[in-house]
Amino acid sequence: MTSPDVTAYVDLTLFDRSVQDVIDGLVASMQIQFPDWVPIEGHTEVVLLEAVAEEIWRLEQAANRVPPATFEGIVRLLGLVRDPGTGPVMPVRFNAADALGHTIPVGTRLRFTSTDGLTVLDLVTDADAGIAVGATFGVTTATATSPTATLNGGTTGTIIPVDTLPYIDSIVLNGAITSGRDAETSTAYLNRGANRLTRLTSTLVHGDQFATAAEDDPAVVRAHGVDLFNSDAGSGVPGDHPGHVTVLVSGPAGAALSAPEKTALQATLAAEALVNLGVHIANSTITTVAVTADLKRTPTAVAADVITAAQAALTAFLNPDTWPYGRVVYRNDLISLLDQVPGVDVPLTLTAPAADVTPGGVAGLVRAGVLTITTSP
Numbered sequence: 001m002t003s004p005d006v007t008a009y010v011d012l013t014l015f016d017r018s019v020q021d022v023i024d025g026l027v028a029s030m031q032i033q034f035p036d037w038v039p040i041e042g043h044t045e046v047v048l049l050e051a052v053a054e055e056i057w058r059l060e061q062a063a064n065r066v067p068p069a070t071f072e073g074i075v076r077l078l079g080l081v082r083d084p085g086t087g088p089v090m091p092v093r094f095n096a097a098d099a100l101g102h103t104i105p106v107g108t109r110l111r112f113t114s115t116d117g118l119t120v121l122d123l124v125t126d127a128d129a130g131i132a133v134g135a136t137f138g139v140t141t142a143t144a145t146s147p148t149a150t151l152n153g154g155t156t157g158t159i160i161p162v163d164t165l166p167y168i169d170s171i172v173l174n175g176a177i178t179s180g181r182d183a184e185t186s187t188a189y190l191n192r193g194a195n196r197l198t199r200l201t202s203t204l205v206h207g208d209q210f211a212t213a214a215e216d217d218p219a220v221v222r223a224h225g226v227d228l229f230n231s232d233a234g235s236g237v238p239g240d241h242p243g244h245v246t247v248l249v250s251g252p253a254g255a256a257l258s259a260p261e262k263t264a265l266q267a268t269l270a271a272e273a274l275v276n277l278g279v280h281i282a283n284s285t286i287t288t289v290a291v292t293a294d295l296k297r298t299p300t301a302v303a304a305d306v307i308t309a310a311q312a313a314l315t316a317f318l319n320p321d322t323w324p325y326g327r328v329v330y331r332n333d334l335i336s337l338l339d340q341v342p343g344v345d346v347p348l349t350l351t352a353p354a355a356d357v358t359p360g361g362v363a364g365l366v367r368a369g370v371l372t373i374t375t376s377p
Contacts, residue, residue, distance in 0.1 A: 075193030085147025088180030101133035254320030285361025301343030
């Protein structure tokens with residue numbers, strides 16, 4: 001999902017014609033040159049026009065690719081490269097066939113298959129997994145060699161060894177899968193390039209400049225600069241700390257950045273900031289909003305469909321990736337949203353939240369919590 005805070009790349013489409021448009025133009029031109037000519041499908045001259053039109057259309061599509069390719073070349077000159085993504089990290093447990101003690105060395109190759117069989121990834125262990133004498137298992141982590149974020153949070157799947165491990169009975173997941181990131185799309189990459197150009201000659205001074213610069217980091221989905229605020233002070237509000245700026249950051253779905261990621265980002269922004277300006281990085285505060293509602297459905301609506309649609313609408317609405325910073329969640333907004341769900345009739349009853357919800361922290365965001373939706377005829 002594209003961040004609403006990012007400067008978007010605007011593509012330039014040089015040609016916007018279909019093959020049929022080209023054919024129509026060629027036929028019209030022929031009829032001007034030869035007024036008595038009548039195009040008949042299958043005749044030699046019409047077949048030739050169709051073949052020429054196909055090639056003209058292909059050339060136009062190739063020309064349409066020139067602006068983004070040129071722009072990509074420019075941003076590469078600025079040192080901005082595509083994010084290749086990262087493979088998910090999986091905690092693994094090796095169950096031994098005996099209790100003699102073994103060491104599964106770092107770099108051991110494994111293969112993971114998701115429960116639905118749709119995802120197959122090669123893994124490499126990140127560290128030795130030691131099985132002490134008398135013990136029957138050892139644990140370590142393994143990182144996939146291919147980038148994907150689809151498995152994050154998963155706890156099921158099948159793991160088999162690729163390298164020979166005759167003393168191992170089985171290999172299983174030992175916790176939740178984390179840290180996977182999809183390879184950057186062309187749209188996201190070009191948007192980052194547009195962001196870079198907006199501040200090409202600017203020293204970072206204001207909060208919005210810091211936020212734009214922070215979003216150059218592939219780990220950052222959203223960033224918000226707060227002037228005159230030191231998040232590390234432990235107290236105070238924006239305006240209390242002259243000479244400081246805080247950048248609030250979040251990853252996908254409002255996920256917090258790790259301490260090393262924040263440290264690296266702080267160093268990058270501080271190097272580009274105005275001298276003597278204190279730069280601080282903090283994770284955005286995310287407030288979870290639980291919703292309980294009973295919806296009156298229309299006579300032909302199916303209860304399960306209405307519930308699913310209502311939950312999807314609330315999840316999309318209460319989304320930290322798009323929620324305006326610091327905006328209050330108004331009960332009337334939720335009522336209006338649920339009223340527009342297909343299959344919902346009025347009246348409806350909104351039990352929770354019982355009052356408007358103000359996001360916590362400075363310029364806080366929100367996400368959907370437990371969504372308890374019932375329906376009645």
